[in-house]
Amino acid sequence: MNHTDDGTLYGLASSKDRRAFELLYDRYEKLVFSFAYRIASDREIAEEVVQDVFVKIWNGSAVYEPGKGAFSSWLLTVTRNKAIDELRRLQRHDHEPMVEKDALLEQPGSVEQTAAWHEQQAEIRSAVLELNPEQREIIELFYFRGLSQQKIADHCELPLGTVKGRIRLALQKLRGTITKEGGTSYE
Amino acid sequence: MNENCMRLIDYFNRALTPEETAAFEQHLAECPACSSELEELRTLTEGLPYLSEEADVPAGLKANVFAVIDAQPDVHDEEPPHQAGNVTPLPEKRRRPAIPLLAAALLASLVTNIFLATADRSAEPAVEQRNWELADKAELAPQQEGDPSNAIALILSDGSSRDLVVDAENLPELSDGELFQVWVLDAGAPKPAGAFRSSGEGTGTVSHPLGSKFGAFDTIAITIEKEEGLPAPEGPIILAGSL
Numbered sequence: 001m002n003h004t005d006d007g008t009l010y011g012l013a014s015s016k017d018r019r020a021f022e023l024l025y026d027r028y029e030k031l032v033f034s035f036a037y038r039i040a041s042d043r044e045i046a047e048e049v050v051q052d053v054f055v056k057i058w059n060g061s062a063v064y065e066p067g068k069g070a071f072s073s074w075l076l077t078v079t080r081n082k083a084i085d086e087l088r089r090l091q092r093h094d095h096e097p098m099v100e101k102d103a104l105l106e107q108p109g110s111v112e113q114t115a116a117w118h119e120q121q122a123e124i125r126s127a128v129l130e131l132n133p134e135q136r137e138i139i140e141l142f143y144f145r146g147l148s149q150q151k152i153a154d155h156c157e158l159p160l161g162t163v164k165g166r167i168r169l170a171l172q173k174l175r176g177t178i179t180k181e182g183g184t185s186y187e
Numbered sequence: 188m189n190e191n192c193m194r195l196i197d198y199f200n201r202a203l204t205p206e207e208t209a210a211f212e213q214h215l216a217e218c219p220a221c222s223s224e225l226e227e228l229r230t231l232t233e234g235l236p237y238l239s240e241e242a243d244v245p246a247g248l249k250a251n252v253f254a255v256i257d258a259q260p261d262v263h264d265e266e267p268p269h270q271a272g273n274v275t276p277l278p279e280k281r282r283r284p285a286i287p288l289l290a291a292a293l294l295a296s297l298v299t300n301i302f303l304a305t306a307d308r309s310a311e312p313a314v315e316q317r318n319w320e321l322a323d324k325a326e327l328a329p330q331q332e333g334d335p336s337n338a339i340a341l342i343l344s345d346g347s348s349r350d351l352v353v354d355a356e357n358l359p360e361l362s363d364g365e366l367f368q369v370w371v372l373d374a375g376a377p378k379p380a381g382a383f384r385s386s387g388e389g390t391g392t393v394s395h396p397l398g399s400k401f402g403a404f405d406t407i408a409i410t411i412e413k414e415e416g417l418p419a420p421e422g423p424i425i426l427a428g429s430l
Contacts, residue, residue: 011321015341025252030244031236038239047245051252058256066320076236077229084201120237128238143235148202149193164196168224171231178234 006071010064013057025054028072031117032079039083039144045090049082084146127177135170142167189214192221199228320344325407327355327426334359336389338426340369340407342397349397351380353409355426358385361411367391368412370420371404378404382415405430 004023012020029050036049053075056062064074128136134156141147141155152167153160191214197203198211215222322344329336338355353369361367366384370377381395408427410420 011341011343014321015324015339021256022253025249029249030241031239033244033248034239034242035236037242038236043242043245046242047248047251050248051255054252055255055259059259073229073233076233080236081201088201117237117241120234124234124238139235142196142200143232146200146202148200149196152196161193164193164224167196168227168231171228175231175234 007066010057010066010071014060014063016058021058024057028075030114031072032075035076035079036083039080039146040087045083045086048086049079052082053078080143080146087146123178124174127174130177131170131173135166135173138163138166139170139174192218195221195224195228199225320346322349323430325428325430327353327407327409327428330424330427334425336426338409338428340428340430342430349401350394351397351407352392352394353381353383353407354390354392355385355409356388356390358389358391359411359425360389361385364413365411365422366413366415367393367425368410368415368417368420368422369393369395370408370410371397371401372406372408373402373404377408377420379416379418380407382412 004020006024006027009020009024009027013024032053033046033050036046037043040046040049053062056078057064057075062078064071068074128139131139138152138156141152147155149160149163152158152163156163156166158166191211194203194207194211194214198208201208203211215225320343321341323342325340327338327340335357336355336359337357338353341352341354343350343352351369351371355367358367361384366382368379369381369383371380372378378401380397380401381393383391383393385391406427406429408420409425411422411425412420413422
């Protein structure tokens with residue numbers, strides 16, 4: 001059952017199969033926690049996010065629809081939403097963010113990191129290196145900080161109307177680099 | 188292009204008020220450009236979480252999460268809400284039996300998932316799999332007072348075909364030659380839908396394809412029979428439940 005795919009485990013978990021749910025939890029605990037921590041920079045918030053996300057899955061108030069993409073993508077979206085909401089609720093959010101120019105590039109992870117994660121990370125990291133610093137910054141502010149369009153405009157000294165275009169351009173370049181390098185993509 | 192089209196980033200980043208969010212969601216339904224841009228944003232950002240460095244998970248986090256889960260009242264989840272926070276817990280609803288492992292293994296075998304042979308279990312892109320979705324489920328309750336047996340019936344659908352999976356536990360002992368027969372029925376006549384014998388521990392699992400002849404049904408029952416696939420039940424009803 002360890003190799004059962006996510007969708008099947010989720011189906012069982014939604015029927016209150018505790019063991020299936022636990023397997024799903026074990027499979028994603030570290031990624032969800034690490035991602036929440038990456039957004040919130042606060043271990044307590046990250047813990048709350050993990051708890052909220054998995055409790056909602058268990059009690060059925062967060063519902064994954066298999067027709068709409070991979071379970072992992074959905075789970076990470078739910079995680080990001082919760083982390084951003086939590087930051088905003090604590091009003092730590094729309095203060096002027098302290099963002100280092102290259103926050104998007106961090107130190108390589110530990111060797112214990114799961115192979116799949118490591119592989120995806122290596123791929124996307126090398127694509128990130130192809131971006132210019134402004135593009136890296138805008139992705140950091142937009143995706144990991146979850147800032148409003150206005151805050152991004154202020155921070156990057158861009159006209160409000162150009163923010164969306166800049167974000168799309170940076171993301172498209174990132175994705176294009178990954179595809180061009182023959183990566184398997186992360187879908 | 189209207190003022191709502193300017194709100195895509197703020198919608199994605201949850202920076203809109205509830206009223207603005209509702210207005211934007213209505214706008215999304217009417218603006219193909221915005222809905223395709225939103226989809227694009229989702230696709231383009233899919234890999235970004237993997238940039239996160241592995242953080243040390245606090246000891247006890249899992250125990251905390253499971254303590255919260257165990258403290259949850261059982262919730263009504265027949266029609267899961269699509270928005271968070273709308274779940275109405277039903278007080279004192281009988282806890283559902285957990286589906287034992289055998290059913291899980293069976294489900295796994297039903298899913299014709301070509302799993303990439305990889306040493307790492309987390310490396311599993313969903314490749315070439317039929318998407319079995321849980322279409323419906325029923326909890327089967329014993330029909331005689333004091334009988335501890337129970338079962339769960341799951342209807343799995345991959346869009347074109349359906350399978351019925353029944354998983355039972357604490358079943359009564361069978362005599363020689365007897366078996367458990369699963370039936371599906373609506374207002375019309377019952378149809379046999381798989382038969383099984385229990386294991387030594389009184390558990391049993393069966394899956395049965397639901398071809399077109401099954402049509403709609405709303406009740407599932409298990410009887411004890413002497414022969415598999417009879418045209419109508421002859422033995423006593425052990426378990427029954429509605430979808």
